[in-house]
Amino acid sequence: xxxxxxxLILLCxxxxxxxxxxxxxxxxxxxxxxxxxxxxxxADGTGLAWDLLREIFEPAGVKVKIRSMTYTRxxxxxxxxxxxxxxGAYRDExxxxxxxxxxxxxxxxxxxxxxxxxxxxxxxxxxxRLAWVRGYKYEKxxxxxxxxxxxxxxxxxxxxxxxxxxxxxxxxxxxxxxxxEQAPDPSVLKLTHVAELPLYLxxxxxxxxxxxxxxxxLRMDVLVKxxxxxxxxxxxxxxxxx
Numbered sequence: 037x038x039x040x041x042x043x044l045i046l047l048c049x050x051x052x053x054x055x056x057x058x059x060x061x062x063x064x065x066x067x068x069x070x071x072x073x074x075x076x077x078x079a080d081g082t083g084l085a086w087d088l089l090r091e092i093f094e095p096a097g098v099k100v101k102i103r104s105m106t107y108t109r110x111x112x113x114x115x116x117x118x119x120x121x122x123x124g125a126y127r128d129e130x131x132x133x134x135x136x137x138x139x140x141x142x143x144x145x146x147x148x149x150x151x152x153x154x155x156x157x158x159x160x161x162x163x164x165r166l167a168w169v170r171g172y173k174y175e176k177x178x179x180x181x182x183x184x185x186x187x188x189x190x191x192x193x194x195x196x197x198x199x200x201x202x203x204x205x206x207x208x209x210x211x212x213x214x215x216x217e218q219a220p221d222p223s224v225l226k227l228t229h230v231a232e233l234p235l236y237l238x239x240x241x242x243x244x245x246x247x248x249x250x251x252x253x254l255r256m257d258v259l260v261k262x263x264x265x266x267x268x269x270x271x272x273x274x275x276x277x278x
Contacts, residue, residue, distance in 0.1 A: 062247045063120075066093055068237070069103045069110035070123035074210055075272060077123055079104040084272040085123055088140055088265060089237075092255045098248070108171035117240045120248055125238035126177055134241050136249045138256035139234035142277040145174070146212045147204040150197060151226040156204055158230050164203035167196060174206050177233055190215050197225070206230070234277075 068089065070077040077085045081102055090100050103110075103119060110122040111130050124143070127135050147156045147166075156164060162180030170186040185202060187193060193205045193215055205215065209227075216222050237252060239245035259265050260278045269276045 061243070062096075062098065062251055063244055064097065065099045065101050066121070066248050067101045067103065067119040068121055068123055069105060069113050069119045071107040071110060072104040073124070073208070074214055076210060077102070077104070084268065084274055085141065087268045087272070089123070091265065091268060092140070092252060092259065093248075096251055096255060098251065106171070107169070111171070111238065114238055114240050117242055119240070120244055121237045121239040123237060125236045126173070126233055127236055129173060129176070130238060132241055134239040134245050134249050135236050136239070136253045136256070138253050138260070139236050139277070140256065141235040142275075143233040143235050144209040144229065144275070145178075145206065145231040145233055146209050147206055147228045147230050148193075148197070148212045148216060148225060149204040149228070151224055153203060155226075155228055156230060157228075161204070161206075161230060165201075166204050166206055167193060167202040168206040169211075172207075178206070178231060191218075194219055232277075 070085070072079040073083070073085075076083045086100070086102060093100050103113070105113075107124070110119075111125075113119045114122045115130065115132065125133075125135065126143075127139075147161070149156070158179065161178055162182055164183070166174075166181065166184040167187055168174050168184065169190060170188055175181040175184060185196075187196075190207075190211065196202045197205060205212065207215070212227055216225055216227060219225055237249075239249045265278070266276050
């Protein structure tokens with residue numbers, strides 16, 4: 037009954053905004069690619085984001101299918117239409133893709149650096165030499181960024197900080213915490229919150245992507261209003277972003 041109701045609502049919306057010969061068909065599956073972020077998009081299908089996306093799509097009759105790979109490759113597959121979208125996009129991050137009205141979460145952005153350094157703020161980040169994982173494009177979303185390195189793997193960041201090749205490493209909280217935990221002496225490092233960035237699904241710009249994006253926004257409108265997503269954030273001990 038729930039599935040039928042949501043598909044009927046979606047069909048009414050699409051019919052009202054398009055002619056009869058141009059109505060996208062809602063697929064029975066959505067194929068999503070993502071980097072395997074710890075406790076967020078684990079490769080085994082567990083994690084906060086996967087739980088959220090199943091709650092968004094599956095009651096509406098759309099099965100969530102996942103693929104784990106690097107972030108850059110996830111974007112590339114979505115761009116080529118080999119998946120329907122990718123997880124963890126910033127708005128308008130990649131050209132030629134579709135972005136919904138609604139975000140599903142927020143990225144808690146932190147700077148990791150030596151404890152002996154001054155504490156950075158969003159306003160002062162541009163004074164420092166920064167590093168982050170290739171493909172994340174923080175220079176588009178953080179102000180006045182001038183000097184930054186893009187690294188291939190997080191495993192190389194600790195020596196860069198230790199030997200002063202960069203001042204701060206920028207990443208989402210869970211990934212920055214993971215890097216911190218790998219340090220022989222974590223007490224010589226510190227994490228500083230610098231920004232909150234809304235997270236979106238980036239959809240492929242085709243008929244499937246448009247239909248799935250419309251469904252996503254409809255479901256988010258209802259789920260945010262009802263508060264039904266809040267227990268998922270609580271279960272994973274993460275802040276509720278709405």
